[in-house]
Amino acid sequence: MTRVLVVDDDPAIQRALGIGLRARGYEVLPARDGRTAVQACEQDEPDVVLLDLGLPDLSGVEVLRKVRARNQVPVIVLSARHGSDDKVEALDVGADDYVTKPFGMDELLARVRAAVRRAVPEEPPAPVVTDAFRVELAAKQVFRDGGELRLTPTEWRLLEALVTRPGRLVTQRQLLMEGWGPGYVAETNYLRVYLAGLRRKLEPDPSRPRYLITEPGMGYRFVP
Amino acid sequence: MTRVLVVDDDPAIQRALGIGLRARGYEVLPARDGRTAVQACEQDEPDVVLLDLGLPDLSGVEVLRKVRARNQVPVIVLSARHGSDDKVEALDVGADDYVTKPFGMDELLARVRAAVRRAVPEEPPAPVVTDAFRVELAAKQVFRDGGELRLTPTEWRLLEALVTRPGRLVTQRQLLMEGWGPGYVAETNYLRVYLAGLRRKLEPDPSRPRYLITEPGMGYRFVP
DNA sequence: CCTCCCCGTTAGGAGCGCGTTAAGACGGCG
């Protein structure tokens, strides 16, 4: 899912943008000041940044410079100022686009799409390898004993959720969210059925799992 | 030197932009209508295009589409219309930026610099070859058994989307986005129809696909 | 020793997704 970092100190704008973006299927990360914005840029790796210029702590241009020093993420500047100088400065420091408030949500969404489309494709995540199988996240493929094996979409979503957090416990709730979506967080039944399927396909000895471990009462864990 | 294609039928604007750009060391290629603009885009290979939407022969969006069909050159749309719909349409068709008249020369120059800076240094796309067929990305041609075979525009967009990600799974959503645009992401029907067409033309045994593989519930994959 | 959770396993039916075909709508071109 595409992640959008929204940097604005005005709660009303935060709320409006959050609703509009989430309605279109974006994941929204809010930030209220420049410091947390810069931090979020390197930690959460958003796919695009919406940056208000009028922030309480750092100037917008300052934020832009810091972000650009680390990262190539596309930045769309939001500003109430119509002045030409601000635009020129922001664009020259490295902004990808500049939108003047007030703006229509449609236009903003279109500019977000354009920015994401232009973005340089990031390098594919490294494959996850164990002694028994290999998971190619980018290609959505699983290999075992040299041969590819087929997973159903649901199986793949669960395996992905586990494998991208190696060694960490993934709660039943998390797994149900990623596999089926909210509204199914109580159906722990499904997990037992599908984990059984995954073990049958991946584990050397499905009756005694080595990689997909049950944490009773909590969830499951992928052990590399 | 950076070359700028300026597409506008108003001689005054042509003149103003020409002077402003040349003063900053850009080389300016003028075009007064859509037809010559499209032609100039492939012959003269400009580094950035300034495109007025109100042209005498073709609609600006039409020009944009034709240009985008051939190369990745950044396009900045100039328009007198403030309406949100025009912006959204232009950006979704592939514009990189949208500036409303009247605009300051400083701002425009800044946006030109931003567009050029973003531009990906393009590499010549290598032809994709398999035992059964050969796809020339640059020339938009497909050969099989020595002879060229004709693809419809939609077929080509789909094949391109698949072939440029060899081995990787391409989701139904991605394919629908690239083949038809947003708003069609639910019409998985189209994919079945068009993949059938591609297989009929490309696969040695269309009933048992070898290169264009279905991943049930997820999408399709090109296997070289 | 008994009981209660929680987990693993299995099986079957419902419904979805895919491939295929064909007919009608649409638009460009002569």
Add this chain to the structure above:
DNA sequence: CGCCGTCTTAACGCGCTCCTAACGGGGAGG
């Protein structure tokens, strides 16, 4: 205005995935 190619849409059969329920086992606690 008529032709042709492309796109859209609907319908059908089939295989497979998903959901669901039921049963058995094992560990903890009383």
